[in-house]
Amino acid sequence: MRHLTPVPDPKPPPKLAEREEAKPRIAELERWATVLRIDCVRMLAVAKSGHLDSSLSAADIVAALYYRVLRHDPENPEWPARDRFVLCKGHAAPIQYAALAQHGYFPLEELMGLRQIGAQLQGHPDMRRTPGIEVSTGSLGQGLSMCVGIGLALRLDGLAETAHVFGVLSDGDCQEGQTWEAATAAVHFGVPNITAIVDYNHLQTDGTTEEVMDIRDVRAKFEAFGWDAVEIDGHDMGQVVEALERSRTLRKPAAIVAQTKKGKGVSAMEGRFGFHGKAAVSPEFAADALEELMATLEEQTKALHEEGGGES
Amino acid sequence: MPAEAKTEPTPTRAGYGDALADLGESHDDVVALDADLAVSTQAIKFGKKFPERFFNVGAAEANMMSMACGLAATGKVPYCSTFAVFAAGRAYDQVRLGIAHNELKVRIGASHGGVSLGEDGASHQMIEDIALMRAMPRMTVVVPADYNQAYRATAESYERDEPMYMRFGRPATPGVYDDIPETLGTGVDVLREGKDISLIGTGHMVWRALEAAESLEAEDGVEAEVLNVSIVKPLHSETVLESLGKTGVAVTAEEHRVVGGLADAVRQVAAEQHPVPIFAVGLGDEFGISGTGEACMEHFGLTARGIADRAREALVLKPIVSRPPLFGPEWT
Ligand SMILES: Cc1ncc(C[n+]2csc(CCOP(=O)(O)OP(=O)(O)O)c2C)c(N)n1
Numbered sequence: 001m002r003h004l005t006p007v008p009d010p011k012p013p014p015k016l017a018e019r020e021e022a023k024p025r026i027a028e029l030e031r032w033a034t035v036l037r038i039d040c041v042r043m044l045a046v047a048k049s050g051h052l053d054s055s056l057s058a059a060d061i062v063a064a065l066y067y068r069v070l071r072h073d074p075e076n077p078e079w080p081a082r083d084r085f086v087l088c089k090g091h092a093a094p095i096q097y098a099a100l101a102q103h104g105y106f107p108l109e110e111l112m113g114l115r116q117i118g119a120q121l122q123g124h125p126d127m128r129r130t131p132g133i134e135v136s137t138g139s140l141g142q143g144l145s146m147c148v149g150i151g152l153a154l155r156l157d158g159l160a161e162t163a164h165v166f167g168v169l170s171d172g173d174c175q176e177g178q179t180w181e182a183a184t185a186a187v188h189f190g191v192p193n194i195t196a197i198v199d200y201n202h203l204q205t206d207g208t209t210e211e212v213m214d215i216r217d218v219r220a221k222f223e224a225f226g227w228d229a230v231e232i233d234g235h236d237m238g239q240v241v242e243a244l245e246r247s248r249t250l251r252k253p254a255a256i257v258a259q260t261k262k263g264k265g266v267s268a269m270e271g272r273f274g275f276h277g278k279a280a281v282s283p284e285f286a287a288d289a290l291e292e293l294m295a296t297l298e299e300q301t302k303a304l305h306e307e308g309g310g311e312s
Numbered sequence: 313m314p315a316e317a318k319t320e321p322t323p324t325r326a327g328y329g330d331a332l333a334d335l336g337e338s339h340d341d342v343v344a345l346d347a348d349l350a351v352s353t354q355a356i357k358f359g360k361k362f363p364e365r366f367f368n369v370g371a372a373e374a375n376m377m378s379m380a381c382g383l384a385a386t387g388k389v390p391y392c393s394t395f396a397v398f399a400a401g402r403a404y405d406q407v408r409l410g411i412a413h414n415e416l417k418v419r420i421g422a423s424h425g426g427v428s429l430g431e432d433g434a435s436h437q438m439i440e441d442i443a444l445m446r447a448m449p450r451m452t453v454v455v456p457a458d459y460n461q462a463y464r465a466t467a468e469s470y471e472r473d474e475p476m477y478m479r480f481g482r483p484a485t486p487g488v489y490d491d492i493p494e495t496l497g498t499g500v501d502v503l504r505e506g507k508d509i510s511l512i513g514t515g516h517m518v519w520r521a522l523e524a525a526e527s528l529e530a531e532d533g534v535e536a537e538v539l540n541v542s543i544v545k546p547l548h549s550e551t552v553l554e555s556l557g558k559t560g561v562a563v564t565a566e567e568h569r570v571v572g573g574l575a576d577a578v579r580q581v582a583a584e585q586h587p588v589p590i591f592a593v594g595l596g597d598e599f600g601i602s603g604t605g606e607a608c609m610e611h612f613g614l615t616a617r618g619i620a621d622r623a624r625e626a627l628v629l630k631p632i633v634s635r636p637p638l639f640g641p642e643w644t
Pocket residue numbers: 051053054057089091138139140141170171172173199201202203204205262276
């Protein structure tokens with residue numbers, strides 16, 4: 001299946017220095033989100049298991065972070081003053097793997113080993129096996145506490161002014177009580193450099209979040225815990241970037257509740273229940289999904305060319 | 313400032329607290345976390361000296377363990393203190409994924425292990441934490457016998473890299489070591505030599521095993537060898553096997569369920585390499601109970617007499633099954 005082999009993006013990610021000099025434009029980021037989505041479909045089609053819909057839901061957030069907002073350097077992954085990214089919803093690992101591979105943390109071919117015995121990429125992020133993973137996740141509810149710990153350590157090292165911690169949470173994360181322990185602690189300890197992005201896609205394993213266990217107004221909850229809290233459309237790249245960049249200037253815990261659609265970008269999956277964790281990516285499904293995403297990519301690439309330069 | 317050895321009975325948790333505060337002095341990267349029990353766990357001694365490196369998370373043990381993961385992943389050496397029941401029970405999954413799986417240098421100072429905490433009763437008496445933490449991959453399990461060894465265990469924990477679960481106790485405990493030992497060494501110390509039976513204890517049961525050995529000698533003329541296992545996992549099997557090879561029969565003693573605890577650890581080594589009768593003193597299929605600490609220990613037979621009585625039962629079997637070590641030179 002030749003179409004499943006990952007290919008390097010003809011428009012490679014900008015290096016750290018380039019990003020700092022000229023921030024990638026929204027349209028570019030949208031295109032890169034599609035690149036990551038395509039990688040996810042390919043990976044899952046080969047792996048035959050994993051959480052595609054969960055990965056696609058977070059694609060725009062992850063693209064905004066890795067291609068623009070995060071201060072990270074694949075050539076120096078242990079750089080102490082780097083920003084930290086924590087995928088609290090660790091089951092969406094493929095989307096992070098795609099971003100890491102595209103940035104050169106490991107070869108693109110590794111993506112095809114996802115979940116296979118002896119391969120580097122585990123079902124959930126593993127800091128001991130995969131470069132670029134800050135902490136292992138996969139057990140819902142623990143991630144935000146880890147972010148608080150990282151934020152405190154950076155502050156003790158005098159790095160909190162520059163190094164920011166970004167955690168991506170899910171509906172399930174917000175159902176776990178521990179997340180609210182962490183939310184309490186972040187404010188109590190005055191962690192200045194933490195942003196929690198909730199990928200609020202209203203779907204979980206057993207049904208809609210409203211049916212299973214309604215978490216209601218997550219933004220209001222974070223606000224009640226003393227966080228700065230905004231709500232955005234998690235697939236509107238302009239809003240995503242603005243909220244992320246604003247959050248790092250606040251010097252207080254910041255929550256971004258991103259309204260999203262599970263499976264975003266693949267219309268057969270978008271916002272639909274019944275895909276979570278299923279080996280839904282049959283060769284036919286993958287072919288259709290890839291066709292749709294390739295068309296999107298082509299459109300976005302063309303638009304970029306026509307647009308030429310433009311402001312950030 | 314060199315640490316001062318204690319000669320009067322002192323809780324092992326005090327050894328943890330004192331050593332932790334001293335570690336804070338000598339190492340800037342040490343941080344301490346507690347879950348609203350800092351006075352009980354003695355982490356308060358660190359907290360008072362280094363408030364900027366001390367994080368009391370309130371009654372939120374899960375959060376504490378995952379925060380420690382984040383701190384350690386970012387270069388700090390966190391010491392997490394709470395009662396053993398919450399450290400190993402409430403926060404098991406957090407310890408498992410965030411700390412053990414990640415092989416992070418986090419130390420869990422679990423105080424009030426066992427039934428000797430007394431009056432609070434079953435809800436607080438953690439009697440399966442050694443089993444849980446032994447079963448957890450990559451986790452080292454340390455149970456010091458007295459204040460002096462607890463001090464050393466804590467101080468030495470900084471020098472090691474692997475994740476560690478350290479169990480301490482509430483009550484003042486008689487000394488086993490006259491001074492603060494130089495090192496934990498292999499984690500198995502022969503405290504008393506003898507040829508007839510091995511008494512293998514851990515934690516609060518070690519001084520009781522020494523007392524049991526005295527009474528066996530005085531009343532039965534039995535020469536018991538006494539081993540203190542301070543590192544229950546990984547168990548230094550050579551020292552244990554050497555003793556079993558000499559005596560051919562043993563009693564283990566722990567303030568813990570015999571399932572998954574020291575008894576199982578010793579029996580596992582013996583079963584594979586030198587099968588001899590090994591009797592166990594510890595809790596059966598039962599939870600703790602309210603009472604004074606001492607009364608609780610007596611209720612479950614966790615006494616010098618309990619150990620001596622088990623030893624007498626075990627010695628009856630010795631002539632029947634005793635034979636040379638499987639792999640010893642005598643075998644050929
Ligand atoms: C503590 C814990 N409980 C249960 C699970 C199993 N699990 C994996 S994903 C998931 C829910 C997925 O829904 P959601 O959290 O909304 O994430 P999404 O994929 O929609 O972003 C569950 C229950 C887990 N990983 N961790």
